Amino acid sequence: MGAAGWLHWWLLLGWFTQGLSVAAQPAPEPEDTNSALSRVSVSSLNVADPTSGGMVPAFRFSRTGDVSLPLTVRYLVAGGGTNGVHYERLPGKVVIPAGFRSADTLVRARVDGTPSAGQTISARVIPESYPFSLMILPDTQYYVFPKNGGSVEMFRNQLEWIVGQKDVRQIEYVLHLGDITESNSYPEWARARSLFGLLDGVLPYAISFGNHDGIYDQLNRTQLGNALFKTAEFETWPTYGGVFETNRMDNSYHLFTAGGIEWMVLSLEYGPRDVVLDWANMVVATNPSRKVIVITHAHVFWDNTLLGSSASHNGVPSIQNKRQNDPPAVWEKLLRRHANVFMVLNGHSSAPGKTAGQVLGIGDAGNRVYQFLCDYQFDGNGGGGYLRTLTFKPLTDGFEVATYSPFFDRSLTNSSQSFSFTNTGLFADARSTYLPALAPGNMASLSLGDPDAALADPKLVGALVAGTPPTVRIQFDRRADPDWATNAASYRFASGRLAVNPRRTTDPVEIEMQTTPPLAPGEVDTITRIGGGEPPVSYLLTNSGAMLLADFSSGDLARWKAEHNNLFINPPLWRVSDQRLHEFSGNFSPSFFSGDNRRGPMLIWNDPAAFQWTSYSVGATVYPGQLYGYGLVFRYRDTNNFYKVEVDPWRRFHKLSRRVNGVETLLAEEGSFEWEPVNIDWVVPIRMRVEVSGERIEAFLGAHQMFGGAIFDGVLPAGTVGLYAWANRGISFDDIVVAPVGSVAPAIRFISPAAADTTLDENALVVTMAVDPGPAPITSVRVLDGGLVLTTFDRGPYQFNWTNIAEGTHSLSAVVTDATGNRVVATSRIVRLPRLSPMPAFVREPFDATVTEGQSVTLYARAIPQGLSYQWYFNGSAIPNATNKFYQIAGAIPAIGGTYHAKASNGRKETSSRGALVVINAVHSIPQDPPPGGAVMHFWDLDPEGWIVGWLAGGQSGRWQIEQTANLKQWSLLGETVNQAGNSWFLLPLSGTNSNSLLRGRFVGNQ
Structure with missing residues (x-):
């Protein structure tokens, strides 16, 4: 065997695994040959903004010493403004490029209706030894x-x-x-x-x-x-x-x-x-x-x-x-x-x-x-x-x-x-690569202007009147400059009434105000935003007579009172967050297993005028949380005198009770007291409503009228309203509406998709809804995929094209809101999109091959994703039983020379590889003693289904053994291949190799 008879092929198997994708690593930084670190200072100045062309304030970070390398400098942002709110976010790091002595960080005030004029921003250079955090x-x-x-x-x-x-x-x-x-x-x-x-x-x-x-x-x-x-x-x-x-x-x-x-x-x-x-x-x-x-x-x-x-x-x-x-x-x-x-x-x-x-x-x-x-x-x-x-x-x-x-x-x-x-x-x-300059050079400050003054005037797009006293709530199409949006002189009413205390809510495009005189129930007026550069936009206002409209957009609980009753160890925990009301205490009495005389946290509307309410409808949207008790309280006089409708999904009962002088009386009940969970999605809200007029009491849960109809009881003739929870950590309430009896809520249903459960064959769907507005105008219709808002309408037609639907199961719902604050949720639709198999794509194409008659040929192709089926073709015709990623021809003859290609299929879609030309040369003479020659062994692929794929290019003809070792001393045989001094493929089972093994090829003799 000649000197070239040994061929070592080193392969650390653990490095080449299916799907490996590793980003290129940056080159190591050169050694710092400077004896002294750069000192970095910061100053403030005005520079030209390449985006707007105007001048903007900026921080300039400057370094001393060597400038041959880029330098990343950390700085601490502080001051009166809020980073990312009053001005575009400053990242806290700046790179001074190689060859530069300094770099500027521009400070651009936000154009979003947030007041920023006069805000002072500071930047302080901090050392690399400054504490840092991970969350x-x-x-x-x-x-x-x-x-x-x-x-x-x-x-x-x-x-x-x-x-x-x-x-x-x-x-x-x-x-x-x-x-x-x-x-x-x-x-x-x-x-x-x-x-x-x-x-x-x-x-x-x-x-x-x-x-x-x-x-x-x-x-x-x-x-x-x-x-x-x-x-x-x-x-x-x-x-x-x-x-x-x-x-x-x-x-x-x-x-x-x-x-x-x-x-x-x-x-x-x-x-x-x-x-x-x-x-x-x-x-x-x-x-x-x-x-x-x-x-x-x-x-x-x-x-x-x-x-x-x-x-x-x-x-x-x-x-x-x-x-x-x-x-x-x-x-x-x-x-x-x-x-x-x-x-x-x-x-x-x-x-x-x-x-x-x-x-x-x-x-x-x-x-x-x-x-x-x-x-x-x-x-x-x-x-x-x-x-x-x-x-x-x-x-x-x-x-x-x-x-x-x-x-x-x-x-x-x-x-x-x-x-x-x-x-x-x-x-x-x-x-360390730098040190901050000594004070005061390590810190600088600057002041912001207010670009909101240049905002185009937002337009009115919605308005409603509700509450006691009547509150006007208007919506703009975008954030408004608060300097004029909260100025009473910015609004004109057709009747001549005046705006009182315009103020922002937590909704950035919303303003609410009272008026003098207030709008009476049923009264109509027009509000106009005046003083803008464009023609003013007016909006019609109608006081629907709603006595209370609470959507918690103001973020507080003004005029609400939490009842504790001294029954619970922990205080009630009512909190407004994300424009909803939540109760987290989980309090209950008398015991967790009780079904009667139950007491839980209550939140009462504590407006003095509300205690005189007699006939009204009270409704709330409930997110049931843990599926324990929740309900509405009405005609509430004090902690010992009120009516209560309670729902317990876990125990499966609905109860109407009256408490007078601390004594509870059950007036109506449906369902049974069973310890049996009900199949309900507690992420989906449900609307609960009670109508009370004289002695007549009616209760509704969604579209279901509880207790089979009206219940009659007039012991408590008047009182305010409230919300109730029992052992329910995390329950949420929203859209509390109290309105005169007879107010009809809107209705909404899906026309398309019509079926309750729809399976799609493409990732698009036309969604259509029918909306019955009732007596009050519709203010919005929202369409949701789970908790994700897909689109919002402020008028019909209520139809849109839902595109780019993700694979999986979706819960499609729609919510309609009218001018009185009534909010109704459509019966949801399940929409399923099975996995849409991608078109297979070949990532390993078969190579052309030229061999001598009698030799073997191995063709190999691989497509993604995994799990595909394969079929090989010869000159356009399918080859029987050739259904693997590789196709081997043993003892080749000239008649089988031609074009070979593979098709990969996922059952629905298929694709073809390139054609590989196989040439079979007839035998003319066979050397008796072939000269030794070097071969180059290539690792080509690690197939995800269990094969090592390699090939020998040139080299000595004959048998080659592939061996592995873990210690460079003991070698074990993995497999054998025959080299025909051409491109000879070999396949080895991955199961026979060990992680972190070294492989080699060894010539062992002629065929």
Whole structure:
């Protein structure tokens, strides 16, 4: 055998796995040869705005010393204005390009109706040793699918608080630990994606997929999550590192620099597969200078051990979901092996009072690996909106952990929820690239103008009158400059009446006011916005006579009173958030199993005039929360004298009762007192209404009239109204309307889709609704997909084309609102869009081949996605039984020379590969002793269905053996191939190889 008879082919198998997609790594920075660091100062000035052409204020960051390299400078934003509200968001970092001494950061005031004139903004250069933070979000499933007292508002408050804290805490990243959703449904993912939009353009974030996010068993059914959290969006971020599988965020890594340290956030799927751990080993090993924080859904248990290390643990991935690796295996196969792995964060494991855990591991290199659990979903209120702040402090070489709920403005301070570590060694190798200039050069300030003065005049697009005293509420088509929008002189009424105290609500396009004199019930007037540059727009006002209209858009509970009754240990917890009213205390009396004489938190309309109301209709939209008791209170005199209609979906009863002098009397009941849950979607609201006139009482739940008709009782002739909850943490109320008896609510129904459950064969649908306005004009019709608003109408026709529908199941609903505030929800429609299989696409085309008669030919092709069927063709005709990705011809003869191609099909669509020309040369002579010659062995592909694909180019003809080793000493045979001094393919089963093996080819003789 000649010198070329040995061919070593080195392949670290764990590096080449199915779907591998790794971003190119930046080149290492050159050594800093300067003995002194640059000093960075900041000043303020006016510069030309390349966008508008005008002059705008700016901060200029300037450096001393060497300018050959780019320099990233951090700065702290403060002052009277709010970053991202009064002016376009300043990121807190600026890059001075290579070759430049300075860089400008422009400060542009927001053109959105927010007053900004005179706001003073400051920027202070801070060193790289300044503390910085990561925000940790554990399981949010009970927020996007409100359950166990959780609410969407809790999630929203978390993210809004993070945005507001971005500057002061120097937040670098937001990390979600998985179970973003409860049931992996489109409405939940849509809510989550919409809320994460609060972070877009403000802070980067990394997400982890939990078992509730589609990882129920061995398969990752994460298509919905990946459809809304698109890899393509993350790829545009400067912090994006790469993903394991193309177009899937199930396993990803992210890169950033803070505290003089280069960091990596590595996100791993729930119960990761071996191939994922192989990929993770490669990613960590090829970034040895980066400190690695791993986020994964399940890892530490609340008993301060790794989940799965004890038979008493629940929620173990391999047992609960048949996953491949439990946390102890992840520690052995990945975490302990790398000196740069620093921390692991997880959720998943929780029980009442058991929401945290810690494990300190020691890696093979002696490095400490801090591993922390936090998960609050079972500790009341669906998690209570608690999050964790992880603050790194380079100067103390440590970090601090704190636990806080923005929703309740409450911190958890026990030792498992609030703790710190110092002298960790983390920042021992931290590297500074600059120092702030000495004061005062390290800080500058500037003042903003107010561009809202140049706003085009918004137009009136809606108005209504309701309440006592009558309140006029008007809507504009966009935000209005508050300097004139809240000025009474900006409005004119046709009757000559005057506007009183115009003011903004929490709706940015809405203004409300009283008038003098007030509009009487039934009176009509016209309001005009005056003083604008365009022709004024007028809007007709009609006082429908509604006595109370409360949609909580003002954000407060003025004139509402919470009744405590001294019955409960905890006070009632009524709160307005996201323009809804919520009750979170969960209070009840006398016991959780009682069905009679029940008392719960009540919120009463405490206007003195309301206690004289006699005949009226009171209605509210209810979001039932935990499916326990809720209801309406009417003719309320005091805590011991009122009527109450109560609904308990869990126990399946509706009751009408009267309490006089503290004694309760049951007036009517339907259903039975059974401990049996009812199948109801508690995310979908229901309208509850009571009409009372003289002795006549009628109660309605949706379209159902309770108690079979009117009930007659006139013991209490007059009184105000209220809301009632019983043992129900997280119940919500909205759109409280009190109106004269006889007010008819509008009606709405779907014409298209007509069926209650519709399956589509394309991702588009024409949606049509029929609306009966009743006596009051319609102010809006909203169409929703779950909690996501698809479109809003202010007039008919009520039809639109719903396009780009995502695959999955959708809950289509519509809500109509009239001028009196009545709000009615249409019977929802289920719309299903099965997975629309994409057109197969070939990623490996078959190659042309020229061989000698009697030799073998292997053709190989592969298309994506996986799970396709294949058929090979010869000169256009199907080859029987040639249904694999590879087609082998043994003992070739000239007659089989021609064009070969493959077709890949998913059952509905198919595509063809290129044609490969196979030429068979007749045998003329066979050398008796072929000269030795070098061969080049190529690794071509690692097929996801279990084959290593390679080929020999040129080289010595004859038999070659492919061998593997793990130690360069002992070699074992994997397979054999025959080289014909051409392009000879070979196929080896992946199952016979070991991760991190080295492979070689060895010539063993002639054929």
